[in-house]
Each structure stands twice: as C-alpha cells, then as structure tokens.
Amino acid sequence: MTCSNNSIDAPFTIKWTHKLRLTNSSFTEGGVLDSLLATLQPLKILVVVDDGVTSNQPFLNSLHKWCERTGAICDEPLIVIGGEAAKNDFNVVNSVLEAINHNNLCRKSCIIVIGGGAVLDAVGFAASTAHRGLPIIRMPSTSLSQGDSGVGVKNGVNYFGKKNFVGVFDPPYAVINDSSLLQSLDKTQWRSGLSEAIKVALIKDESLFEQIEANSKLLLGRDINAMVSVLQQSAKLHLRHITDGGDPFERLDARPLDFGHWAAHKLEQLTNYTISHGDAVAIGLSIDVACSVRLGFLDNSVAMRIVSLLDSLGFPTNHSELTNTEFLTGIEEFRQHLGGQLTLLMLKGIEEPTEIHRLDHEVVRQVINELR
Amino acid sequence: MTCSNNSIDAPFTIKWTHKLRLTNSSFTEGGVLDSLLATLQPLKILVVVDDGVTSNQPFLNSLHKWCERTGAICDEPLIVIGGEAAKNDFNVVNSVLEAINHNNLCRKSCIIVIGGGAVLDAVGFAASTAHRGLPIIRMPSTSLSQGDSGVGVKNGVNYFGKKNFVGVFDPPYAVINDSSLLQSLDKTQWRSGLSEAIKVALIKDESLFEQIEANSKLLLGRDINAMVSVLQQSAKLHLRHITDGGDPFERLDARPLDFGHWAAHKLEQLTNYTISHGDAVAIGLSIDVACSVRLGFLDNSVAMRIVSLLDSLGFPTNHSELTNTEFLTGIEEFRQHLGGQLTLLMLKGIEEPTEIHRLDHEVVRQVINELR
Numbered sequence: 001m002t003c004s005n006n007s008i009d010a011p012f013t014i015k016w017t018h019k020l021r022l023t024n025s026s027f028t029e030g031g032v033l034d035s036l037l038a039t040l041q042p043l044k045i046l047v048v049v050d051d052g053v054t055s056n057q058p059f060l061n062s063l064h065k066w067c068e069r070t071g072a073i074c075d076e077p078l079i080v081i082g083g084e085a086a087k088n089d090f091n092v093v094n095s096v097l098e099a100i101n102h103n104n105l106c107r108k109s110c111i112i113v114i115g116g117g118a119v120l121d122a123v124g125f126a127a128s129t130a131h132r133g134l135p136i137i138r139m140p141s142t143s144l145s146q147g148d149s150g151v152g153v154k155n156g157v158n159y160f161g162k163k164n165f166v167g168v169f170d171p172p173y174a175v176i177n178d179s180s181l182l183q184s185l186d187k188t189q190w191r192s193g194l195s196e197a198i199k200v201a202l203i204k205d206e207s208l209f210e211q212i213e214a215n216s217k218l219l220l221g222r223d224i225n226a227m228v229s230v231l232q233q234s235a236k237l238h239l240r241h242i243t244d245g246g247d248p249f250e251r252l253d254a255r256p257l258d259f260g261h262w263a264a265h266k267l268e269q270l271t272n273y274t275i276s277h278g279d280a281v282a283i284g285l286s287i288d289v290a291c292s293v294r295l296g297f298l299d300n301s302v303a304m305r306i307v308s309l310l311d312s313l314g315f316p317t318n319h320s321e322l323t324n325t326e327f328l329t330g331i332e333e334f335r336q337h338l339g340g341q342l343t344l345l346m347l348k349g350i351e352e353p354t355e356i357h358r359l360d361h362e363v364v365r366q367v368i369n370e371l372r
Numbered sequence: 373m374t375c376s377n378n379s380i381d382a383p384f385t386i387k388w389t390h391k392l393r394l395t396n397s398s399f400t401e402g403g404v405l406d407s408l409l410a411t412l413q414p415l416k417i418l419v420v421v422d423d424g425v426t427s428n429q430p431f432l433n434s435l436h437k438w439c440e441r442t443g444a445i446c447d448e449p450l451i452v453i454g455g456e457a458a459k460n461d462f463n464v465v466n467s468v469l470e471a472i473n474h475n476n477l478c479r480k481s482c483i484i485v486i487g488g489g490a491v492l493d494a495v496g497f498a499a500s501t502a503h504r505g506l507p508i509i510r511m512p513s514t515s516l517s518q519g520d521s522g523v524g525v526k527n528g529v530n531y532f533g534k535k536n537f538v539g540v541f542d543p544p545y546a547v548i549n550d551s552s553l554l555q556s557l558d559k560t561q562w563r564s565g566l567s568e569a570i571k572v573a574l575i576k577d578e579s580l581f582e583q584i585e586a587n588s589k590l591l592l593g594r595d596i597n598a599m600v601s602v603l604q605q606s607a608k609l610h611l612r613h614i615t616d617g618g619d620p621f622e623r624l625d626a627r628p629l630d631f632g633h634w635a636a637h638k639l640e641q642l643t644n645y646t647i648s649h650g651d652a653v654a655i656g657l658s659i660d661v662a663c664s665v666r667l668g669f670l671d672n673s674v675a676m677r678i679v680s681l682l683d684s685l686g687f688p689t690n691h692s693e694l695t696n697t698e699f700l701t702g703i704e705e706f707r708q709h710l711g712g713q714l715t716l717l718m719l720k721g722i723e724e725p726t727e728i729h730r731l732d733h734e735v736v737r738q739v740i741n742e743l744r
Contacts, residue, residue, distance in 0.1 A: 007391075010611060010612065011387060011388065013387050015383060015385050018384065019379075019381050023378065043712065097531065106710065106711025108710075109711060129501070129528075129540055131711070132526060132541050162473070166469065166501045168505065243382035249504075339415065339479040340415065340478070340480035
C-alpha cells in the first residue's frame with residue numbers, strides 16, 4: 001500500500017477456484033453433485049432447467065429422484081425458455097430473481113442451472129447480482145456449452161439489440177459436464193461444440209485438432225465416447241486459458257479465444273439467431289482462416305485442411321447473409337464490445353496464432369466471394 | 373491446480389488497487405482527477421451528476437470548465453435523481469445504460485459519478501454490468517458517502533422492496549473525496565457522515581472517537597476542517613477494512629462494519645426512507661450500544677458517553693417507528709441479506725467489538741422502552 005496524506009493506493013486480491021467435474025451420472029448418491037454440495041453446504045437450493053432439456057426424460061427422472069432425496073430443495077425446478085430467447089430480454093433473469101426472493105434464498109444458498117449457453121448466461125446473471133452474488137453450479141446441457149461457454153467466467157444478457165451488453169465476470173461455484181445430457185441433442189446441437197473445439201485446437205493444441213480429424217466419422221455418426229473425449233479436451237483448454245492465461249476478466253486488449261468470432265457474432269445477429277452459434281463459428285473460422293491465407297500468414301493447404309474438417313463434420317462454411325452490406329460492420333462491433341484497439345487473431349499454422357489490429361473490408365469481401 | 377481425469381480444481385486470483393484521493397479542488401489542471409485519467413487513458417468519459425449537487429454552483433462551474441478543457445467527454449453531464457429514489461427502481465440504472473449505449477462507451481471508456489451514496493450505488497451498478505464492467509471514478513458528494521459507502525466496493529439497487537437486493541461487489545477505479553462538495557449540504561446531510569464515523573471509531577479506532585468528542589462543537593457548527601479531518605479518518609478506516617480485513621467481498625459470516633445497521637436498515641424501510649441513513653444509524657447505534665449494556669458486555673457509563681456524543685452532534689437517538697410491531701423483523705431481514713447464521717456486533721468497550729449470533733426480541737423491546 002502506498003499512502004500519503006491525500007492519496008492511498010491499497011492493493012488487494014480475491015481468490016477463486018475454478019472447479020470442473022466430468023461425469024455421465026451427476027445425480028448418483030455420493031456422486032459429483034452431492035460431493036460439491038457437501039462442501040458448499042447451501043441452506044437452500046433452487047434448480048433452474050432449460051426447457052430444451054425437458055425432452056431428455058431419463059435425465060429428468062434422475063433429477064427428480066435426486067431432488068426428492070436431497071434436502072434444501074425449493075419447490076419444483078424452475079423451467080425457463082431455452083436458446084437465445086433466454087437472454088434476449090430480462091424475463092428469465094427476472095423469473096430467477098423472483099424465485100430467489102419468493103424462496104428467501106440468501107448468499108449461503110445455491111442455484112443449480114441445467115441448460116444451454118444462453119440459459120447459463122441469463123440465470124448466471126441473476127445469480128451473480130442477487131444479494132451481490134449467490135453461488136451457482138452450472139450443468140451445461142449442450143455440446144457447445146460443455147466444451148466452451150459453460151466453463152467460462154462470464155454471464156449476461158443482450159440489451160439494445162447488442163450481444164451480452166449487460167453482464168458480469170463472475171466464476172461459477174463449479175461446472176459439471178454430464179455426458180448423459182448430450183444424448184437428446186438434435187443434429188445441429190450435437191455438432192455445435194465441435195466448431196469451438198476446432199477453434200481452441202487451432203489456437204492452442206494441434207493434437208486435439210488431429211484427434212478431431214481422426215475421429216470425424218465417429219463424431220458425425222454420434223459416437224458419444226468420441227464426442228465426450230473432444231469436449232473434455234476443449235473444456236480443459238478453455239478452463240486453463242482462464243486460470244493460467246493471466247487475464248481471466250479480460251482487462252487486456254487481446255481476446256485470444258475469440259478466433260473467428262467477429263463474423264460469427266454478426267452472422268447470428270443478421271439471421272436473428274436462427275443460425276446456431278456452432279454453425280456461425282464454423283463459418284467465422286472459414287472466413288478468418290481464408291483471411292489468414294490472403295494476408296500471407298497461412299499456407300493454403302493448411303486452410304483447406306481446416307475447412308475440409310469443418311465440412312466433414314456437417315458444418316456449413318458459407319451463408320447467404322455474408323454478402324449483406326451490413327456484415328462487415330461486425331468488425332467494428334467486435335472492437336466496440338471489448339473497447340480499445342481492434343485485436344483479431346489470424347493463423348500462421350495450427351497452434352500458431354498471431355494478432356492483427358486492422359482487417360481491410362476488401363480482404364474480407366474477396367474471401368467471401370471465394371468461399372464455396 | 374489439482375487435476376484428475378474427471379475433476380479439475382484450478383485456483384486463480386484477481387488483483388485490484390483501491391485508490392482514494394483527498395482534495396478540495398478535483399478539477400484543477402493537473403490535479404487528482406487529471407492525474408487519475410492520465411493513467412487510465414479512457415477513450416470516452418461520461419459524467420453523471422446527482423441532482424442534489426446542482427445547488428452547489430461553484431462546484432458545477434469548476435466541473436463545466438473541466439469538461440470544456442478535457443477531451444473525450446460525452447455530451448453534457450447526465451443529471452439523475454438523488455437520494456434513495458435513485459435506487460428504488462431501475463430508472464437511473466437504465467438511463468446510464470442508455471447513455472453508455474448511445475455514446476458507444478466501451479470497457480476502455482470511463483464513467484465519473486458525482487453524488488450521494490444512493491446515486492453512487494445505482495450508477496455503479498450500471499457501470500459494473502455494462503459490457504461486463506466499465507471503470508468508474510466515484511466522487512461522493514455527501515459526508516455520509518465520503519466517510520463510508522463511497523469508499524466501499526459494493527453497488528446495487530433495491531428490488532422487491534428490499535434494500536440492495538440486486539447488486540455486485542466491484543471496486544471502483546478510484547474514489548475522490550472533494551471537500552468542496554460538502555459546502556452545500558443541509559443540516560441533516562452535514563451530520564450524516566458522523567454517525568458512520570462514530571460507528572467505525574467504536575469498532576476500530578478509539579482515537580477517532582476522542583477526536584469527534586473533542587471537536588463536537590466545531591462539527592455541529594459546520595467547521596469544514598474539523599469535518600474533513602473526521603471524514604478522512606473514517607474513509608481510511610473503511611478502506612483499510614476492505615483491503616486488509618481479509619474479506620473484501622464479504623464471503624464470510626461476519627459483517628464487522630455493520631454495527632447498529634440491522635435497526636438502521638429497518639427504520640429506513642419503515643419510514644419509507646424519509647429518515648436519513650445517518651440519523652437511522654445514530655438510532656441503530658443507540659439501540660445496539662444499549663443492548664450491549666443489557667447483555668452485560670458494556671459499562672453503562674461508556675454507553676452514556678456514546679449516546680451523549682450522538683446527541684451533541686444533533687442526531688436523534690429515538691424514533692416513533694421503533695415501537696412498530698414490524699420493527700424487530702429487521703433482525704431476521706439483516707440475517708437473510710447476508711445469509712447463513714445471524715452475526716451481529718456488540719461492544720465490550722470502545723474499540724472492543726464482540727460478535728453475537730442471537731438477539732432476543734425482549735432485550736431489544738426493553739432497550740427501546742428505555743431510550744430517551
């Protein structure tokens with residue numbers, strides 16, 4: 001602490017432990033969930049469930065049995081709307097705040113949320129702001145959220161039509177990736193986590209890229225073991241980026257995990273979120289990989305290899321909205337959300353990212369024209 | 373980091389530096405504000421002003437001159453309603469979010485808020501949640517906020533009729549206590565910071581208590597130097613409690629700075645916030661000091677000395693709403709907001725606090741009957 005008569009600078013730190021659990025049966029007696037709660041000892045527990053999970057009857061049956069067995073549960077699980085609608089207004093946030101108030105949950109209580117990324121974001125925002133923060137256990141229900149956003153430390157909702165305009169950085173108490181949640185995903189949701197896994201592999205782990213390549217047929221054919229293995233690697237890479245990357249709350253300019261994301265975010269917005277985030281990321285990766293070639297960073301053969309992999313997993317690598325004149329404003333909007341200087345990632349090779357601080361519209365236009 | 377195949381526990385820390393600046397002229401060229409901004413280098417600056425400050429014309433003139441001189445200022449300062457009304461609904465929060473959106477402020481921009489505690493809380497909540505957190509410089513405008521809440525790390529608004537139901541822990545970029553803001557305070561606002569100063573002195577610093585006693589006539593007579601000296605001590609004690617107390621984000625049960633506050637919060641609620649927080653705290657202190665005597669912790673002579681000091685500074689030490697049958701529910705509501713076990717502070721002597729975990733209603737009823 002530096003201190004003069006008229007000036008005090010007092011440093012302090014806050015510690016967190018980011019906890020990730022991998023399982024195929026969260027609700028087993030004495031299993032991961034019971035074990036986490038035995039440490040947390042919450043006074044009350046509110047369970048919030050994405051309505052997209054309600055088609056997974058075996059999972060719901062296990063949940064209900066667990067609720068009957070476990071003390072401190074408030075009423076029935078609160079079912080909320082899933083998908084981007086969960087965070088496009090404050091309805092889900094408000095319904096959770098109301099349940100917290102109605103059930104007199106306090107900071108020593110706990111919320112368990114089971115759902116896709118948007119539901120985790122909205123429910124997480126309510127949990128982080130009620131009484132200045134209740135502990136939340138996230139159970140991501142989609143391949144996308146299990147491999148990527150669910151293991152992050154962000155939450156929030158869209159406002160003024162802008163993605164994640166309102167939110168906070170706040171680590172969840174724990175994240176449980178339960179592979180039994182993946183069984184009921186439709187085709188688009190099933191593959192959705194793989195484009196994010198490819199993204200993080202391109203930046204951080206060539207062996208994961210090779211694993212996805214080697215297992216592409218199994219992955220396309222819904223082999224659960226192949227999928228779980230990829231999502232676990234992806235989740236661990238994301239988690240370690242947060243805990244060991246030196247910038248968990250993104251105070252610096254770089255956003256090294258946002259490769260391909262300026263285009264993905266804009267495409268989601270232009271399609272009114274009818275495209276899945278996973279598909280949008282696949283297209284965003286295709287664009288930024290092609291830009292990397294055109295800017296002289298990347299060999300064309302490597303770019304072809306990446307786009308072929310996306311293609312072989314069933315991802316689209318092009319979209320009619322890419323020629324919308326508004327599409328290129330996504331670069332500036334991406335800069336604005338973080339603020340400061342534009343910082344985008346390009347690739348020099350697999351596991352060889354490089355930063356750029358401007359991206360000419362003309363380069364992107366040419367790339368889009370050449371996408372198949 | 374502990375890591376098995378199915379379980380990762382990865383610790384990480386976030387660092388903050390809590391910065392407090394004491395001045396009587398924030399807007400001097402090259403002064404404290406310019407100096408803070410020279411380090412922060414915000415791209416844009418939004419200034420938000422409590423309408424209670426608008427009566428302080430000399431201060432406003434300095435602010436306007438500074439705005440004209442300084443780059444990156446957005447439009448005119450945004451004037452918001454002051455007092456508890458600022459946080460009784462989301463109107464102020466929303467008006468700040470709208471200004472952030474309208475002016476395209478990003479995480480590299482900055483908000484300067486000049487106002488009383490409620491305005492700091494509401495504007496702070498908007499700043500902490502927009503784009504997951506913009507830096508905010510607080511300039512507390514009341515004796516209460518300069519000595520107490522303004523130097524804290526909390527923000528929030530009331531919801532479901534409950535104080536601070538929604539909010540976050542988030543340290544401001546810096547706090548500037550400018551004594552020229554105190555000149556225009558009315559009598560109630562002037563004394564308001566002194567009950568919080570007495571509170572923190574009773575818990576942490578006997579010499580501050582003696583200083584307030586020795587200067588009580590000067591303080592009652594609006595001597596600015598006497599007031600500034602007390603508020604500075606009070607602010608430093610509050611700040612050090614946060615940065616050196618081991619629990620900046622209040623994860624533990626104890627709330628050592630909330631002495632006398634269960635009663636103060638309930639009284640504010642029962643009077644619909646027509647009583648000032650400072651006056652409510654004075655009454656809350658009188659009650660908890662008398663409880664400390666009745667529970668056998670404190671000498672009656674010390675209690676008399678404390679209540680006499682509050683009285684000599686012009687504070688009320690009793691209120692008709694204390695006999696409202698609802699008043700005693702304040703103990704349970706205080707427990708609920710933090711959650712877990714009830715933890716209240718009592719006094720064994722000045723600078724000798726002690727914790728209790730239950731407080732019989734009958735004890736409080738007797739104490740209230742005996743208050744003069």
